[in-house]
Amino acid sequence: MEHELTFQKIKEQVELPELLSHFGYNLRKGEHLGKGKWHVFEGDDTLVVFKGRGGDWMYFNAQDDRDKGSVIDWMKNRVSSDRIAGLAPLPGRNLWQSVNDHFRAYLNLPEAQRPRLDLPPIVETAPGEKFHSIYTHHCRPLENTAYLEGRGITKSTIANPQFAGRILNQLYTVQKEGMPTKTYVNTAFPAYHEGRVVGLELKGEGFKGQAPESQFTRSLWLSKLPEGRPAAVLVVSESALDTLSYAQLHPGDNALYASTAGTLTQNKIFELKRLLSEEHIPAIRAAFDNDTQGHHFDIRLLAGLASEQNPMKVVREHEHRLTVEITAAHPAGVQALSQHLKAYNDQVTRQYAQENGEPDTPASSQTLRDELIHSNKLGAHTYQFHVPMSREALGTFNQAASQALAFEHRVEIVKSQGKDWNQDLKQDQLQRVVRRELGGIDEDQYGFGQEHWDNAPIVGQGTIAQQHEAQAQARAKGERLLVVEFRESRDAVAQLPQLRDNLERVGLTIDHAIKLETPVARGIATELTLRYRPDSAQLPAISAALDALAANPRATVIEPAPDAAERRQLAAAQEQQRQAGPQLVPSDSQVHDQARQSFIEAAGVVVKELRGHAANLEAARLQEVSRQVAKKPELAGLNQENVTKVLAVIAGLDTLKDNPAVQQLRQAVHTLERPALTPAPPEIRQRGLRPG
Template identity: 25%
Template sequence: MTKFDELKKRFPNLIPVQELRSNVSIVELAIHYGYLLKLNKGKARPVLENVSYNDVILIKNARDASQQVYQRVGNFTDSGTIINFIRNRLSTVFSKFNRSGEDEFKNIVNVLYDYLRIDPEQVNLNQVATSLLIERSSKSAFSLDLFDIRPLEKDNYLGTRRIRSETINSPEFIHRIATQITYFDPQIKQVVDFKEVKATPSYPLILFSNVAFPYYDGVSIEVTGLELRNENSKLHAPGSDRTMSVFMSNPPPKAEQFFILESAIDALSHKQLRQMRGDNVFNSMYFSTGGQLTPEQVNTITRYINASTKASNWRINLAFDNDVKGHVYDLQFIQQLLVTKFPLRVISVGLHTIGYALPIQEAYSLFRKDLLDRIEAYNKTISHPSFIPKSSDTTDTINFLITIDQINDQLTLSIPEVNLPLSYLSKSLLELSGLNKRICVSKSTTKDFNQDLQQEILKMDEQRN
């Protein structure tokens, strides 16, 4: 007897959605439809990849199907329950169930029903693979006591990135950065836990120093993780909370500027560039997301900003890297802040493309029309023969157009993962929502602010010589 037959006996008319969620694991469904286990990834959460659709997802609450949620790596807005997982892939992974003219939710339910009807032996195989993935994804809790943390050494890795001691000891960053010591046993050629070192202090070991950036989650005052950097590696300490936590600078007495960047080194570099240009005012707060961006991190940052004492003219500067990923983060950050003004829903539209379904309610009609008018004007400009992109690539090799499609009553946008259209859409959303009064996109000249800093220092050195 299939699981579908069992449920139909209990619920002859309609199987409740919660029962469907409890009986179909996202991991199982993904494996059944061609996703492969990434055994070298996801020490904290299971990770799966569908190579055909360039789709990598991580799973939270992997042990409990009823509480399971997913997140697409690199696109935090593509996340949620198994319902969201299917809905956002009706045009790709589950396209055979995407029947034109049918109610969307009915198509989603048909995917779940189909899986519940498969041979129980196949279900068992999927569950074995699921168990393998979950067993190796047990997350250890973070505790600062497990690490040897010391005041930042005078000669440290930041010097190789041209960060000066004056910047490290500025009001923004003083006491915010530390040294973490790693102990290596040359006999067994392995790192030794600090707990074991404390128990046997005379143990002959080799010591290595890392620069440690502490992370905070905006809820407690405790350190919730560590980003560790040296010349050879960039990693996070075991147990670090990377989902919710961020690195942050000391808050000024009255903040005028909030800068949100991908790395703590970029934050230090931005501050140093300001110092080099004569701006030494302590009026800014810096946040680093550690090379990623999650919805929980957006919430944490906004929580800190809301709790800060602010000047009347305060602003948020989205200063993610000046590359495709950085522009995607701009758009994702803005989208999350727009949830009440103009809720965009992520959909899957293909490789190297970001898809959004526009809200169809009448309350959003004016915003929707203005946005579509802007996109049509943008596409007209891009399509003109005189258009020359600010790139070494040409329009023959890169698609710059934002595609507008309509499926039944639903309008969708397809944005190529290219700087220009991503930047244009971010700017349009900020202006149409009025968020541009408080939020702006602030990009480095090169890929990131540390590269800008190194170029600026090189230029000054050349001028001296």
């Protein structure tokens, strides 16, 4: 029978739940979400089905705000999108004709093939009643902002229209037997894919998680587009918190904001490219964390956005090295990239020679080679670049590639001064508080104004003077205090975080770090206040680090001359004492005493090699164990644990693990880990009896 179908007749004759069942959707059992007001069906997506005004069936896609309406809309959206097999535009028919034809085919099915569902009754939904995504049905509009404000996000940033509805509160209720019900409030960030909510990132005090079945491998957290004008740039960072921090630090940017929830997959890059194209955004700004992973994400993004003129891909991701392959018929871009990288390699080589001596041994040459960026040509137009997995090397490659190669969209790479943008935000707010509280006083790094110090400053911009009261206080505690000024450019990869790590690793304590005014355009100057103890076991490493820093053209070390002379003398004396080795206290086991002496001799050589590999912590551990071995006949407890850690590190150093001194050390350890047998008392030996 042919039906004279109109849309009104379709609405009257087609039961949407039965239509969904026919095309493979399943009614979710035990669903209490609707409470007698709607049903939930799951198929290629999740649909909330309800009765609208007038009793017509309506639906709402829980994952796509654009997919909603009547039974007619459901069919139209499936026919136009090829979501369901068999529902597609028909040859020679336009969209609406195809929709009508598919309904006619459904209504012409034999009665036995038409599904019949016994559904509980539902009431008509009141006008304006909202339906929430399955990921957000426990969420409420953002009211509790304690988590965000505790991380420096201001109310004005939260109230920005671009973030309206993009940050929610999730209520999580816990009921334990015999205990009152407790409700937790988390901050929730919906994740979007092609306009649909497909996940939920959750943050709270001491908690982070995600909604069940969230699809983070292909989704992004997104702000809304700026109002009244097109976005000039798409800013992407690793977390929504960093994105909000960046927006607060750069309020003038006309941007669409996105975050990747800590990962950057190929599907996320596809989604970023879709946004750039569909919203006609000319540029993307990579604002990932200022750590190795953040720079790694930059390379992935560059590869995903590379133009057809010079396709780029990451062909190998090793723990210590990344291999990037570029194909370019016209070599100009690759040549420019190579020139940038050559300049970086030259700089690294000069620094290595300055700080460690000329690389004239195989070991040091290999150490240097591991820090350089290497390249080779595979074919007529194919080049590979092997980049060490360090912030400096990755950052240099990324900046050079973004400037020398062609991309589908303009690519900008920006980095925070600290690890991430939220850390920068909190540091910026701290400095604002200091300036507000101290007013116009020219405060120094101790919080004292210039009026307090009636001393002329030494070289540099710092206010530390000779006979400084703070230095006198430190000296009274058996410590020495000095200041380092470090200068950088905003256009280069930030070196300060690595410098701080290196200083702390050798044993220096960083008291304060404050930004200084600098007359250099795009320049950054930071003042670090350092302290150390002259009786520290790490003094040789501390002294060497400070002397190397003083030779760095970007640094000024402000240190009283008597303190500098003292530390060098004490470090030299400590090094001589270390080389002489500790005096062995004899035990009752000749075998163990020989192994102890062998251990001490080998440890002296290995400690020196470890320092040459910048493994100062392991060198200090081994040095301390060597002192203990001179007093004790066995390796046990903490000493044994420290030796195990040192040997594990050595095993990863190709230029050291086969050193004869290391082999000697291992043999001695093997003996010293066994108990030293105590000889029997003379009277027992005379009787030929065993002790005990």
